[in-house]
Amino acid sequence: MRVLVLGGTHHVGRALVEAALKRGDDVTTLNRGLSRPPAPGVRALIADRADPDAVRRALADGEWDAVLDTWAWAPNAVRHTARLLADRAGHYGYVSSRGVHTWPWPPSADETAPLVDGDPGSDDGSDYAAAKRGGELAVQEFFGGRALLARAGMILGPYEDVGRIPWWLRRLERGGRVLAPGPEEAPLQFIDVRDLADWMLASAERGTHGACTATGLPGAITVGDLLREMLTAIGSSSELVWAPIPWLLERGLPLGMELGLCLPDDPHPTGLHDADVSAALATGLTCRSLAETIAATWTWLQAEGDPTPRPDAPSPDTWLDKALEQRLLDELT
Structure with missing residues (x-):
């Protein structure tokens, strides 16, 4: 064409x-x-x-x-x-x-x-x-x-300039204990x-x-699947420490918002990760595996470095304050 x-x-x-x-x-x-x-x-x-x-x-x-x-x-x-x-x-x-x-x-x-x-x-x-x-x-x-x-x-995938998967890959790359928005079985659709x-x-x-x-198939993956696949792609031994999203929000940490697991005023929003995609599937949409998406994103990030964020994308500091993360990790110990 x-x-x-x-x-x-x-x-x-x-x-x-x-x-x-x-x-x-x-x-x-x-x-x-x-x-x-x-x-x-x-x-x-x-x-x-x-x-x-x-x-x-x-x-x-x-x-x-x-x-x-x-x-x-x-x-x-x-x-x-x-x-x-x-x-x-x-x-x-x-x-x-x-x-x-x-x-x-x-x-x-x-x-x-x-x-x-x-x-x-x-x-x-x-x-x-x-x-x-x-x-x-x-x-x-x-x-x-x-x-x-x-x-x-x-x-998601290579070239993402919104600050979701690149941000998480870099956080997991740093290693150590990593605060993760739970529950880990929460579904994700992308x-x-x-x-x-x-x-x-x-x-x-x-x-x-x-x-x-x-978008992808509803119920196909969870946030746990996503973060563990990132650990595999990076070869990281970071420990995921799961914390309920309402608990995180109460303490001023909007972790999970970057993945649509919560909203500023709603820790359990409905409809974000269970869309009916039957119409798109009927017209030929196919979805590759989570492993392929994460591996390709990590390869691109290593080759080209962190992308320039979109002008309308939140600052990476929106999702996590390092000092607050450590205090909350200590609280969960």
Whole structure:
């Protein structure tokens, strides 16, 4: 296919570009050109998505079989590109989020769960859920039945710049006794960024459209599985010391929030890790093993070092204060 990736240098965008090149697709990217150089074989267009005139000039020519958009801020940027490309692209795949559903999420929610309000013409990206919903509406306005809304859950794997798995890998690498948010059998649901990329490209080729919840199988892994797999990948002998999340929150430590195990005002949120993914599975989504995800993330982290955090990502210090961790470990002794 002829593929246009709007983004293409960080996390999901980078995975999309690599997956498309591996398939043999003809790949064009559009981004600001301020971070990573374009991958070999990629036609790189330069423009700031927040500057409609610059985007219009950069995309003045060209036709594509598929557009894949990773934008996560003001939805009017999505609307502008969707309008611009409506007659020159066959498919528009938008990386959305389960966050477009109204909170609290019901258990085992699927695509029919209630949605937040969104304005496709808004220039305000401060409310993530509303911005993503506005982006969905913008894509549907111009592509209708040619649009895929990939409502991703927690996205892990190589290139993650949110501060989840890289943070935990570094913490476990330091060794010693490690405070872990329990219970260890708490379920986790996530999607490897490479599985998301492969599925979105295959969906574009097949013409899959509509909204799909894109995350891993519910009940497949636990937080204990995740942290123990990290210990294996690192070759670490760190000791995991499990502590109940309400106990941690009472003591001012929001550990577990980074994995969606708790929220600032809710130690036991429902609906975060039991999404119904039957629609995505029916359209060809497959999920690799936890071991593959962790091993690849560790290999990337060792090769390239810690990623520059996203501007909207919490500081790593949010999850753990070293002195407080030691005091709590002493308390649990």
